Amino acid sequence: MKRSASQLAAGETPASETPAGAAPEPLVYLLGQPHLHDYLDFVREKAVGGAELSQRALADEWRSANDLYYALEQSEAGIADGAECLPLPAAMRPLAAKLKRNPYFRDTYDTLPTEIRMVELARLVVSQSSVSAEFSGALRRRLRPGMAQDELFRFCLPTDRPHPPVRARRASSDRWIFTCDSTDFRLHRAQLVAPARVKGLRTSGPVSDILALMVGFGSNFMSVVRSDERLLLQNGYHRAYTLLAAGITHAPAVVQTVTRKDELKIAANEDVCDDPAFYFRAARPPLLKDFLDPRLGKTLLVQRMQTSIEIEVKTRTSTGSLV
Secondary structure (H helix, E strand, C coil): CEECCCCCCCCCCCHHHCCCCCCCEEEEEECCCCCHHHHHHHHHHHECCHHHCCHHHHHHHHHHHHHHHHHHHHHCCCCCCCCCEECCCHHHHHHHHHHHCCHHHHHHCCCCCEEEEEEECCCCECCCCEEEHHHHHHHHCCCCCCCCHHHHHHHHCCCCCCCCCEEEEEEECCEEEEEECCCCEEECCCEEECHHHCCCCCCCCCCCCEEECCEEECCCCCEEEEECCEEEEEECHHHHHHHHHCCCCEEEEEEEECCCHHHHHHHCCHHHHHCHHHHHCCCCCCEHHHHHCCCCEEEEEECCCCEEEEEECCCCCCCCCCC
16 A cells, blocks of 8 residues: 555645635735745745745745744743643533543544643644634634633534545546545554454455555644643644634643653654754744734635545565475
8 A cells, every 4th residue: 555645745735636616715824934935835836826926025024024033032032931731620621531531532642641731822832834714714603702611622622523525536446536625634544354344345255354544534632742841732723723813811632741852753743843942942932822913924815725645555466385
């Protein structure tokens, strides 16, 4: 089984794969950190009319945001240290106990020390450079003034949620392509399955084993990585951004604690693992609250993106003498 290059990074989709007639969507992009070339590439390739925009003007606005971060390194040095990570209120504790028994939770967080805590949203360190303003708006409509604590818990840590449709097609005799509008769409671990557990199989003879190649979605719980005194938002960017924009300061999240770089590779994404010092040691790393600062968070109109997974199956049968 080969995981092809068309298993794209979150949100990256060739224009030919974009549904015809799909309207562009607004997206908030965080300027100034960490790389200028990423911003230039993103605007050129994904923003509506981005290829015609002045590269110099784009670099100038990124530089202005980068200068602001330099000023924040002086005025807000150490702000990411000591972000509050508080015990859950009593009303949420039975929900947390139930969540920990959920098979999705157990399978996702089966390696590192894990807690469910109330985290301070504004001071969460971020590694993701953009959030969808449209998706955040849809989430915002689910919030209401004075929402109960159990509602907040389920908003951040849902065990049952709707998923967008998945489009599947057979590209050739040994290739299948699966496409979904969600950036949470992914390939799951392959598993051996006993034939008796699969109903309705049509086969040309007795089956001894089934290799299941599964596509679907992640558990999608809001989660952070804790290292020393810092909390880095790992999953649930849109929910965290939406809550903070609505004036909610703390929210429940899964907290995984790491104490060394090898553990970080289990809990965090590739960008964080490639440069952990930037996120966990810099005087003023990018924070979730920066998306709400118009000097740092720029709204762009971008082509809608989707995730594609291509699975190609190659087999080889060998017969030889026993020695």
